[in-house]
Amino acid sequence: MDPGARRSFQQRYGPWALVAGASAGLGEAFARALARRGLHLLLLARRAEALQALATDLRARHGVQVRVEAADVGGADLGERVARLAAGVEVGLLVYNAAHSVIGPFLDNALEAQLRVIDVNCRGPLTLAHLLGRPMAQRGRGGLILMTSLAGSQGGPLLASYAASKAFNLVLAEGLWAELGGRGVDVLACRAGATRTPGYVSSQPKKSIRLMEATDVVEQTLSALGRGPSVVPGALNRLAAFLLVRLFPKRAAIRVMGRATRQLYG
Ligand SMILES: NC(=O)c1ccc[n+]([C@@H]2O[C@H](COP(=O)([O-])OP(=O)(O)OC[C@H]3O[C@@H](n4cnc5c(N)ncnc54)[C@H](OP(=O)(O)O)[C@@H]3O)[C@@H](O)[C@H]2O)c1
Secondary structure, three states: OHHHHHHHHHHHHOOOEEEEEOOOOOHHHHHHHHHHHHHHOEEOOOOHHHHHHHHHHHHHHHHHEEEEEEOOOOOHHHHHHHHOOOOOEEEEEEOOOOOOOOOHHHHOHHHHHHOOOHHHHHHHHHHHHHHHHHHHHHHOOOOEEEEEEEHHHOOOOOOOHHHHHHHHHHHHHHHHHHHHHHOOOEEEEEEOOOEOOOOHHHOOOOOOOOOEEEEHHHHHHHHHHHOOOOOOOOHHHHHHHHHHHHOHHHHHHHHEEEEHHHHHHH
């Protein structure tokens, strides 16, 4: 990244960024990409050791400050914990990346597990967007990135509650984009497609499909910040999104996504 672009990114979204769900996969890739741009980091995830190892590496490589917090972002105390972690620093960018997914027939999965989808995937981003968005709007600059998914553009079997939670993030980001854009805060939903991450691999898909690399998803997302309410990283994913959302009637989109999901997890 050229020094001018790095400096303007820091001025717009620095000096600190918070990544919720930063210990692995796309969240780790966001943390690395933001440290490369010179932002200091607040990193949250449940696994303290993984966070500490990442923090040590980022401090050594990029000379940035890193604070970590081993926390469950689905917890009711999320706002208080983040307020404590962020005390005394100016957070100019939030990346809400953590997600809980429940795969399988809706009626066979425990209700508690599916309610946790709401805590981690909906309550968490709403809480942090509210907590961190206010000082950003007061300063007249900042950014909020919410990770959503192509799965959130229509309902789908075997991951109905996860897909619904991703739709929540997409619509939340679109609304905040419209509301906060005029106050200098860029809001973006990243509608990612299948990406090579520990989370994807551990979901044990039955069929191998083309995956994007996490670093590509992250770079395309950061480039899109400030340019519109949502981004679909990857040309093939953009084509799929165009067909599913703009071209196909809703029933057909649900059927097509459903077929793909059943091939992976049925
Ligand atoms: N990979 C894909 O194919 C794909 C496709 C579309 C959208 N997405 C979205 O992209 C985001 C990241 O996905 P990923 O595949 O990178 O996931 P991942 O490999 O499972 O990593 C998830 C990260 O979030 C953290 N996390 C999960 N639950 C948490 C909780 N309750 N509290 C705190 N931290 C938590 C995990 O750390 P700990 O385990 O240490 O807590 C980890 O750092 C998600 O929002 C997902 O919906 C992914």
